[in-house]
Amino acid sequence: MIKSYPIKIFVPRDSSALSLGADRTAKAIQAEADKRGITIELIRNGSRGLFWLEPLVEVATDEGRVAYAPVQPKDVASLFDADFLKPDSKTAAAHKLNLGLTEELTWLKQQQRLTFARVGVTDPVSLDDYLAHDGYKGLQNALRMTGAEIVKSVTDSGLRGRGGAAFPTGIKWNTVLGCQSEQKYIVCNADEGDSGTYSDRMIMEDDPFVLIEGMTIAGIAVGANMGYIYLRSEYPYALKTLNEAILKAEQAGYLGDKICDSNHTFKLEVRRAAGAYICGEETSLLESLEGRRGQVRFKPPLPAIEGLFGKPTVVNNVISLATIPIILDKGAQFYADYGMGRSRGTLPIQLAGNIKQTGLVELAFGATLRELLYDFGGGSATGRAIRAVQVGGPLGAYLPESQFDTPLDYEEFSKIWAVLGHGGIVAFDDTVDMSKMARYAFEFCAIESCGKCTPCRIGSTRGVEVIDRIIANKSNAKEHAKQVQLVRDLSDTMFDGSLCALGGMTPYPVLSAMNHFGEDFGLEAKGLETFKSAQIKQVAA
């Protein structure tokens, strides 16, 4: 069979892959090829999201891409010795790092990748690659529609804000569409600060054009001609990739005046955040974009009506915006056909912490935590029992094993007084001390509080102290009971009285740790149910 040369080799440029040495691997492959006089085309793709296998190297063949992983520089010579670039090489097939066709890997095959369809497949900064893989099809459709039609399509898809609040995206857009204003804005919340989450980062580093396309469609839909991506400062790689992609989109007429020869204008700028977790809250994000301290604003007015610089503003998370192109390409119904109940479509889930097979799993809503932890995750990394799982970032509840069968669905999670948030799952093995995790939740709140409201500013610091007293008074029953009551009262105050989710949701990790892992606090498990039901009632109200 005649092969087209040079052979394409893919080595990821995603920062997690780089953190495990992907650059060194890429260099070693190029050097070895040069040494042997073999011409290769080295492509730096995004990551497929199988992070436990990074650096994952792929070789293009007629049958598809063949994966080798994890490939360290020391493995490179043996791969060349095994003729891994030669089609049908038997020695390459027998190589210990050969995983077969990437697309056939069970881990990937069992996913439903819609938002992440291109991630890991393409070169993130190649516009040609993006276009060759269905890129900008959504925009082409959107250009033939009215703003109201686009908004209706987004509403019908059932898409809810993937940042964590799960507010219907179409309703938000409709409010902005209905505002009369010369100037409107699209703001992308890329301040992904939750531990255990990295799906925003992956989109921005591994398929930035999909976010650019989504924001452009949003601009056309609501009549906004300017967009900002508020990007956390901890993501320097994403900054570089986004700026490179924006420049390419501008040069090709996908951004700027007269987009694709239409009458629409849309400009885009990346703004760097500065390490304040609170700026992931939309109103404090807007304050920060305007050049002030990131302090939470009172609502109303809603940002949709009076947002950035006082103008109507769509503020959406990266994943929400990156999902818009596929909805506009394949239709609202196509997207809505995935999922369960009121949670439509897919959720990019991020497996993190003490899990053997960490990585990105995009699935329709409805899979259980157990499937994710064990079928995809393969159990804990340390080989010990998984004792606690925090879902939805530092403000999410800790779930015990008895709740692992809960389906990933916004409503099902709120029924058990937990949150799905941004889809991050952090597992802990049985060596974890949950009283320390509860203490950390308060501590984190204290470090990151913007200071505007008292329950959060003062409550978080008092919370750390009370947890310390609970731990110190395990053998003093009277004092212990008093402190336990105190932390519950404090949690109630923070839950009901905080201005935003930082103070308001810190009780989730704290109380779930106490309720489900009472033994770590010197509590007996008995009698906790009553309190939990009271909390559930509160959430329902």
Place this chain on the structure above:
Amino acid sequence: MTALTKENSSQIAARISFHLATHKTMPGALLPLLHAIQGDIGYIPEDAYLPISKALALSVAEVHGVVTFYHHFRRHPAGKHILQICCAESCQAMGGEKLATHIKQTLGIDYHETTKDGAVTLEPVYCLGNCACSPAVMLDEVVYGRMDATKMAELISEARAV
């Protein structure tokens, strides 16, 4: 804080004026401006507050308020290298705390401090988005995953060598 020499401080003033000129008309200019100054000089000198406040029609207190609100902005020069240790949950689940204690002992400093030789400034960070490869650290904007004491020692000695 190292006292600025006269010559040094006039150079810094010139660089600050340059950044002011390039950012002045930008909507919501303060954060991009502070990033530009810190990216160039390494920190935000207090001497910059007055010219910034004049250029952006703010009070000096407002500028100070913004600089001190954000963890990323530093008011004093850092060491030659900045080492950020992730302290968030995912890294904690993989022994991050133990690693952090080890690093502090090895370097002989706590968070927000710089080694005596001026080589390394240590900072805590709450998530680097590398949670699939915990524990994670970032050295001068390069991220490293699945860190352990051995890899840390190599990284630090490599950094010290340059």
